[in-house]
Amino acid sequence: MKEEEQNNILNEVTQSDYKFGFVTDIDMEMAPKGLNEDIIRFISKKKNEPDFMLEYRLRAYRKWLTMQEPDWAHLNIPPIDYQDIIYYAAPKKKKELSSLDEVDPELLDTFNKLGISLEEQKLLSGVAVDAVFDSVSVKTTFSETLEKYGIIFCSFSEAVQNHPDLVKKYVGSVVPYGDNYFAALNSAVFSDGSFCYIPKGVRCPVELSTYFRINTAGTGQFERTLIVADEGSYVSYLEGCTAPQRDENQLHAAVVEIVALKDAEVKYSTVQNWYPGDKNGKGGIFNFVTKRGMCKGSHSKISWTQVETGSAVTWKYPGCILLGDNSIGEFYSVAVTNNHQQADTGSKMIHLGKNTKSTIISKGISSGFSNNSYRGLVKISKRAENSRNYSQCDSLLLGDKCGAHTFPYINTANRSSIVEHEATTSKISEDQLFYCQQRGIDTENAIGLIVNGYAKEVLKQLPMEFAVEAQKLLSISLEGSVG
């Protein structure tokens, strides 16, 4: 298995243009546009999936057919033609570039501002890499470490092949395929993603992000991630990348499921920086993501942290089902929208177990012509005695053409729980701006500083090295937002 994984990683690194770690064949290229049961059977067959997986996909597809695209979000989305999408093919091949000189200078500029190393810049922008061996050695050490602890960390496709029992047991257990339109679509056609299993009592010694940064640059349009933390285990997982990500696929519908068993803790951090479209709102990714964690066992904990700066449209509500008694769910979010971006994001905390606790901290920053909405659900069931929720959702407005909205849904059904929700909306304080300027800091930098300060509570939840990049990212995302 070790060798296979290594090969896989090697492939992914060297051929990051390909979505999958195996060779493209003619059939694949020929796969027609559109979606029907044959396409799904085809996908499943190509991936050599066991029957249960195919059945799962088909059930999801049939459910999807009966569903309607949600329109309740505060989003303005042009109609998507689901029959005009190729569901089984590698992402469109980027042209292999021979040097960084051929890369879009604007992109390079951002890389530099983020302080991304030259090697990584090449990888991210698709320049042929010659320094693979270095990376490989890093990766080998990494894999060895994981293996020592019995941690399974591989692509979803591999997991289906090598750990079908685990996949069968947990896939769809947190986000059922009928959960929503996009989850159903993903369940029918998901391409690949990651699978992670932390055995009993193991504390994963590394951030699963450190190496994954490059890997994720090539994840697909319909990504599927499943993380299972067995009793008493701990893992910190980082998805995404601060570097700008350009993808030709406009529609992204991912599903992430986390299962935390008794006393387990999972920390999931996301930096989302997909292409947001140009200044006039042309192009950009539609990002429809269903992320949910299940605190299945008592005293388990799931914590989501997200920094959302990219995509033309973001639709995601990472949440927790707090099933185990004394379990804890957390959600920390910074969402920045600029130009014509639209974000409708927030969290769902469903309290089912006794003494469960949840915290929601959301900081929205809107500028340009963008619209930024927080949408949250806190539900305390009858059984969830002595539960607590605290939500703080603040919005900051930069400019008078943008919008900031807050939609919290709160529902309680027992008398021993306490729910508190607070939110404020305001613009950046002129006094703060002037104070910075008086110390010689120009307006743009001052805004960067103030916004980062504003988002501090969330940023400090990120793993150290990412926090630094995320800070830079926030400032970059807001560039040009003030006149």
Added chain:
Amino acid sequence: MLKIKNLHVSINGKEILQGLNLKVNKGEVHAIMGPNGTGKSTLANIIAGKPGYHVDKGEIIYKGRNLFEMPPEERAQEGVFLGFQYPVEIPGVSMTNFMRTAINEHRKYKGLDPMSAGEFLKLMKEKQQLVEIHSKLTNRSVNEGFSGGEKKKNEIFQMAMLEPELAILDETDSGLDIDALKIVANGVNKLKTKDNATIVITHYQRLLDYIVPDFVHILFDGKIVKSGGKELALILEEKGYEWIKDESPN
């Protein structure tokens, strides 16, 4: 260094400064005194470039340049420093990060490379001692949760860090107990050189026991109605502001 000629300033149509004249040279310390609401803070803010004020007439020439043509940050980079009467809190922005950004912006303006982290920390330490400010405070967010006295000390600390040519201290003494007052004054005195100038804006004479001015001006009804040496402050202390009202032509 600073020449203010016949300055008329209004805010929301209400005239605050009504023909103010002032000249400040290198190495001088000027005190501006006056009762509340006569335009002392307006004067400080207009020099620093706070938005919201309207200059109806007059000019301010600083180091030979028209100050009104410069944005606030450029004035700061050219050496204008305002010690705020009510320093604003900036949650989440650490003092260290804030000062480092400010210093590097100053250096960029002067065509210098950014200061290394080591150098910067050394500088911080050195200046902290000058104003006897706790390093604990500089680890916190800008002014957040600071007591009144700590905020004022923090202003002087920033002044020490940025080494301005023209420092304007707006009611820096207000809300300070005597020990803090001494520390603040001591800091200001230590920072004084023959090349920089200080304008101290105050309501009470008390501060001037510790920061000895070369000139004292009395601002009343938007104008400087009386100027003199440090003894003027003592007369004022003795006779009160009523005296000025009586002396004032209108």
Added chain:
Amino acid sequence: METKYNDIIFKEKVVSLFEQNRAQFGANDTTRMSEERSKAFEQFKKVGFPDKKMEAWRNTNLKDVFAHNYNIQFSPVDEKSDFDKVFQCNIHNFDTQTIALYNGWYLSEDKHLITLPNGTIIGSLAQAIKEYPELVQKHYNKYTNIEENGLIALNTAFSQDGIFIYVPDNVKTYKTIQMVNILDKEDDLFIQNRNLIIVGKNAKLTILHCDDSYNYSRSFTNTVTEVFIDEGAEVDHYKLQNLNDSTTLINTTYFHQESYSKLTTNSITLNGGLIRNKINVVLNGEGGEANVFGVYLADKEQHIDNQVFVDHAKANCNSDELFKGIIDDNATAVFNGHILVRKDSQHTNASQTNRNMQLTDKATVYTKPFLEIYADDVKCNHGATIGQLDEEAMFYIQSRGIGDYDARLLLLYAFAAEVINKISVDTLRESIDDLVKKRLRGELAICDQCVLQCKDQEKTYEFKIDISKI
């Protein structure tokens, strides 16, 4: 299975009633009013009654309400009702100019419209349409939105009478005008009340809007009130609701505020079966101020729903919302707040707070404070809490020798008092204060004027717990 379609059956009944009796509606309508009535009817025909699929109605289900067959009356009841007999105000020592709707019709012994010495006109809306068509037409149905939901359309199509109040420019009415909606009919009635209140420039008006029921019959009242508040005018509006447990009351109020006007509205819900108050405020001129307060006390199977929409359509306006509720037994409370700050409405200050005290595990609270903001120079905040009696405070009070029951009452009262204290008319505040205390002690139920039907033998409590929601 049949109950599933109750609302449809009822809708069809209502539609055919309208078509059969079209001539009876709005005999004195102006052309515009008549056209709008027809348009509203078409709209109702299209959308029907609101249902749970609508975002604004997801927590208030009318399906059970329609399980009953309501009667519709197209003309006032024959018997001459003696006003004093049917209505006994339980707010004592309160000097008011009282006008009433009795089962949906203006109640009067002689004239249907009176003009006070200061020029204020009060009385029946149907009469006002006859006598002052110009004045009525200028404002009637201008502030409603028949597309908001089917009930608004239905009211606009069906309304025949209601209260009319006109306060001329610069007139300050110091006497509170009390509008009383009385339900007293053995038949279960479905009533459409339509009120129009016009407050001229720099005028002042204090109104107390009471909904009371005097027997145990079921009824369904669908009230739509339009209040136009001209420049610089000031309106104090109080809504006192004390209805029996089988009553359904849907109360929609549209406040339209011009520049520098000031509105304070306070909804006090003491009792009711299913009550839904929808308050719409449009701040249509700069410098406007809107204070929207409410307190609700729900127990047994009651369902109380407060919906507040504040539209900051112009810059430099302030709005403040505070709703507090105590929810006991199997009751359900819903709060939906919506603040909209439009694109150029700079310098807006808006605040929205909902606090709930949930006393049992069988009670349910839904709250959704919603902010929608398109201007940047604003200060908006909202907060919502759901909690219980403060244990520490309970202990503190008990440690001073006060028993558990009294300590509890004290704290509950203190919780509600924050809203009650905002009532600026002293006598009214004291009376309401008293009513709230009585209500919390359960005394309203044994009082002479009992409007609760705790002794009603026929009524059986159904404990419906939807397992799927747990």
